[in-house]
Amino acid sequence: MTEPRPTxxxxxxxLVKRYGHVTALDGADFQLLAGEILAVIGDNGAGKSTxxxxxxxAIIPDAGEIxxxxxxxxFHSPLDARRQGIETVYQDLAVAPAMSIAENxxxxxxxxxxxxxxxxxxxxxxxxxxxxxxxMQSLKIGIRSMKQAVETLSGGQRQGVAVARSxxxxxxxxxxxxxxxxLGVKEGNMxxxxxxxxxxxxxxxxxxxxxMPHVFEIADRIHIARLGKRAAVVNPKHISMSDTVAVMTGAxxxxxxxxxxxx
Amino acid sequence: MLPDLATVPPTSIRGRLLAHLxxxxxxxxxxxxxxxxxxxxxxxxxxxxxxxxxxxLQQVMVxxxxxxxxxxVILTAGIDLSCGMLMSIGSIVMTKLAVDSEMNPYLAILCGxxxxxxxxxxxxxxxxxxxxxxxxxxLGTLNIAFAITQIYSKSQTVSGLPEALEFFGRTFRVxxxxxxxxxxxxxxxxxxxxxxxxxTAPGRHVYALGNNAEATRLxxxxxxxxxxxxxxxxxxxxxxxxxLLVARTGVGDPQAGQTDNLDSITAVVLGGTxxxxxxxxxxxxxxxxxxxxxxxxxxxxxxxxxxYQILITGIxxxxxxxxDQLSRRKG
Ligand SMILES: Nc1ncnc2c1ncn2[C@@H]1O[C@H](COP(=O)(O)OP(=O)(O)OP(=O)(O)O)[C@@H](O)[C@H]1O
Ligand SMILES: [Mg+2]
Numbered sequence: 001m002t003e004p005r006p007t008x009x010x011x012x013x014x015l016v017k018r019y020g021h022v023t024a025l026d027g028a029d030f031q032l033l034a035g036e037i038l039a040v041i042g043d044n045g046a047g048k049s050t051x052x053x054x055x056x057x058a059i060i061p062d063a064g065e066i067x068x069x070x071x072x073x074x075f076h077s078p079l080d081a082r083r084q085g086i087e088t089v090y091q092d093l094a095v096a097p098a099m100s101i102a103e104n105x106x107x108x109x110x111x112x113x114x115x116x117x118x119x120x121x122x123x124x125x126x127x128x129x130x131x132x133x134x135x136m137q138s139l140k141i142g143i144r145s146m147k148q149a150v151e152t153l154s155g156g157q158r159q160g161v162a163v164a165r166s167x168x169x170x171x172x173x174x175x176x177x178x179x180x181x182x183l184g185v186k187e188g189n190m191x192x193x194x195x196x197x198x199x200x201x202x203x204x205x206x207x208x209x210x211x212m213p214h215v216f217e218i219a220d221r222i223h224i225a226r227l228g229k230r231a232a233v234v235n236p237k238h239i240s241m242s243d244t245v246a247v248m249t250g251a252x253x254x255x256x257x258x259x260x261x262x263x
Numbered sequence: 264m265l266p267d268l269a270t271v272p273p274t275s276i277r278g279r280l281l282a283h284l285x286x287x288x289x290x291x292x293x294x295x296x297x298x299x300x301x302x303x304x305x306x307x308x309x310x311x312x313x314x315x316x317x318x319x320l321q322q323v324m325v326x327x328x329x330x331x332x333x334x335x336v337i338l339t340a341g342i343d344l345s346c347g348m349l350m351s352i353g354s355i356v357m358t359k360l361a362v363d364s365e366m367n368p369y370l371a372i373l374c375g376x377x378x379x380x381x382x383x384x385x386x387x388x389x390x391x392x393x394x395x396x397x398x399x400x401x402l403g404t405l406n407i408a409f410a411i412t413q414i415y416s417k418s419q420t421v422s423g424l425p426e427a428l429e430f431f432g433r434t435f436r437v438x439x440x441x442x443x444x445x446x447x448x449x450x451x452x453x454x455x456x457x458x459x460x461x462x463t464a465p466g467r468h469v470y471a472l473g474n475n476a477e478a479t480r481l482x483x484x485x486x487x488x489x490x491x492x493x494x495x496x497x498x499x500x501x502x503x504x505x506x507l508l509v510a511r512t513g514v515g516d517p518q519a520g521q522t523d524n525l526d527s528i529t530a531v532v533l534g535g536t537x538x539x540x541x542x543x544x545x546x547x548x549x550x551x552x553x554x555x556x557x558x559x560x561x562x563x564x565x566x567x568x569x570x571y572q573i574l575i576t577g578i579x580x581x582x583x584x585x586x587d588q589l590s591r592r593k594g
Contacts, residue, residue: 058481079483094478096471098542107471108482110464121463
């Protein structure tokens with residue numbers, strides 16, 4: 001019935017995840033297309049974080065499959081997903097506060113020095129500093145010293161570090177769980193701008209957010225999660241904010257929406 | 264037109280100068296060490312002498328090595344209450360096997376090291392696999408190791424050690440001061456630990472783990488395995504401390520190691536490492552161990568009874584922890 005679509009970059013079919021009696025994911029489907037910003041919205045407990053944790057290898061779903069470029073993949077750890085080029089900015093900022101910006105950017109994949117010291121395991125700190133500076137500048141995040149401890153930064157700058165880390169290493173997909181939640185208006189806008197820059201580099205972005213104006217400002221498509229499932233995927237250009245919220249809360253069924261509102 | 268994230272003011276000259284000085288964290292202990300030295304020099308003329316410094320160094324080499332293991336553990340935001348007893352059991356195994364069982368002394372040393380290491384592994388396994396708090400696990404192994412030490416040695420001191428077990432207690436002269444080979448070994452261990460913690464990926468991951476364990480795991484680092492390695496390595500380090508202890512005292516003493524739990528924690532905290540994990544410098548621990556050694560030595564020279572020394576170290580550790588806590592709250 002629908003026109004043929006390009007193979008999604010990242011796809012999930014029928015994901016299930018139970019925590020004891022709580023069913024966080026109840027057969028959730030998911031599709032991310034090339035070069036898009038896909039917003040994922042839903043009420044608290046709708047399963048958004050669980051969904052993206054499954055896509056990022058941070059949890060292993062009880063059932064369902066995940067496809068990357070149309071090929072089935074199984075992630076047993078966050079490292080598996082990272083090896084496939086999927087980078088994640090987690091809801092509760094995953095940074096080491098007392099460590100420097102450069103160290104945080106390279107945590108887990110530090111470059112080694114060459115020669116004897118490298119053989120002994122010494123890290124190439126010069127290279128880390130220089131590359132960190134390059135990444136931060138390419139995203140126009142103005143921080144002078146990459147030696148600064150992350151805890152000395154403002155909330156927006158910290159978020160900038162987390163976003164830069166994922167953007168720097170992602171080859172396939174960047175996932176962001178509420179990256180603007182803890183930020184003020186100005187800093188929130190800066191991070192949105194950052195997300196656009198990442199997308200403009202050609203990396204598709206999955207953005208979880210409760211902030212409807214942000215979502216409508218930046219998203220190409222909106223995935224509405226409800227009760228552990230995908231309720232609908234909508235097109236922000238052809239649907240109102242109130243209709244979107246109605247679907248999200250269950251006040252309106254997706255079938256009641258005009259056809260062009262669905263994406 | 265794009266808004267930049269708020270920029271940080273350019274680094275000042277003072278800032279650049281400060282970056283080349285040792286971190287403030289190590290200046291505090293250095294000052295404390297200096298003040299303690301000045302105080303004891305003013306109280307007793309026997310303090311400031313080459314032979315007394317040799318004595319202090321010999322006393323410090325044991326707790327100094329124990330404190331290396333303790334630093335590793337505390338950097339991960341853990342704690343090891345069993346360290347003194349893991350050293351003690353290692354020293355009894357070495358001496359009993361070498362003397363009473365007439366085992367080849369090198370083999371006996373190896374067995375002692377293995378026993379301490381195995382207990383460290385046990386700590387790590389219980390903490391990472393059964394997910395018990397480090398505090399309770401090491402309190403348990405403290406008692407287990409103590410009891411086994413008493414049972415195995417029948418609470419008897421082992422004397423008449425073969426030469427191999429006394430090597431690290433032997434000395435060579437640097438000017439006025441007689442330095443033991445054990446002290447040299449301790450210094451080498453500190454340098455190695457310093458390099459690994461500061462310059463290698465596993466070392467930096469120890470800090471990251473202590474900073475934010477979940478973030479470190481999400482970055483793809485196997486944090487459970489790292490913790491297991493850290494506790495096991497700490498056990499091995501206590502085994503080396505056992506060898507130095509035996510060499511210094513010339514006997515296997517089942518009552519040894521009782522003060523080293525608190526002393527090592529005191530040394531770590533005085534050295535500026537945070538009990539909350541993820542912050543600190545192993546060379547600070549060496550300074551901390553020297554402070555503890557200077558205190559114990561100076562108080563003895565002043566004729567202060569050992570109960571009061573225990574009282575004072577107790578107060579010292581609480582003061583150090585309080586400073587740590589207060590400075591975190593500010594930051
Ligand atoms: N580790 C866990 N243990 C037990 N229950 C969990 C766990 N993680 C999630 N849940 C439960 O699964 C459901 C979905 O949680 P999830 O975090 O995915 O929601 P969310 O859509 O991200 O919500 P929020 O908007 O509040 O971030 C919730 O009922 C939650 O309580
Ligand atoms: Mg969530």
